[in-house]
Amino acid sequence: MGELTTKVGSGSTPKGGNAVYTSVGHCFVRSQNVGMGYLILDDIAHIDDDIHQKHKATELSEDDVLLNITGASIGRTAIATKEIEGGNVNQHVCIIRANSKVSPKFLCNYIQTKKIQNYIRSLQTGGSREGLNFDQIRSFPISLPSIAEQNKIAQLLDKLNERIATQNKIIEDLKKLKSAIIEIEYTPNTKTTSHIGDVIEQISKRNKNNAIK
Structure with missing residues (x-):
């Protein structure tokens, strides 16, 4: 190198x-x-x-x-x-x-x-x-292949790396959401107007929108 x-x-x-x-x-x-x-x-x-x-x-x-x-x-x-x-x-x-x-x-x-x-x-x-x-x-x-071939390979892998980074960010956000839900739902005497069913529906929609096609 x-x-x-x-x-x-x-x-x-x-x-x-x-x-x-x-x-x-x-x-x-x-x-x-x-x-x-x-x-x-x-x-x-x-x-x-x-x-x-x-x-x-x-x-x-x-x-x-x-x-x-x-x-x-x-x-x-x-x-x-x-x-x-x-x-x-x-x-x-x-x-x-x-x-x-x-x-x-x-x-x-x-x-x-x-x-x-x-x-x-x-x-x-x-x-x-x-x-x-x-x-x-x-x-x-x-x-090394030719510069033209290098650029084609790099462009393809760049797109995959971007997708990986996006998915990792989604995973981290979901981990934080999970922790927040646990704190709310498992803490006695916590008053909240949210419904767990609504949260599940929102997560399902988000997962569908971010699914790899």
Whole structure:
């Protein structure tokens, strides 16, 4: 993969850790923000411009491939979107910037294949903490079709990734709804004007509307 990239590198956590994160500013991507094929931005942290300038070497560009390189989420990868462009990553997330020979989205999806995921596992030596170094990432074996074919494959998989992300969000919403119903229906002396039958009907309609066709 080293022959297909212009950058392979990760960032670092700003001095002060969580205490320096802000509610606005430059997005700061951590491993929990990188899913398998999609970003998870519900709890995205931010840093101010002063800290961003100190970490300028890890500034994100749209279509950078992000790869988790440590811990239990090692191997998870996603594409940097316009939403996080100009942000930064910490030391647990690697930025892989593709050159003109490969589509970034194709590369991101290729890393998700069993071939590369198994290769990542093979590089782990059984130490106390899993981790990938940059030379190992550059050694990933990649087979390339033409750019036109790469783009077709990437477009198809993008649509599936979008659907997966949507379904995951629906599942999380339903879990929260279930917890709320349990609290209401199983708490003694709770007064409510809602009817469980109405709730079931609403859930059924939602499931039907979101069914995969």
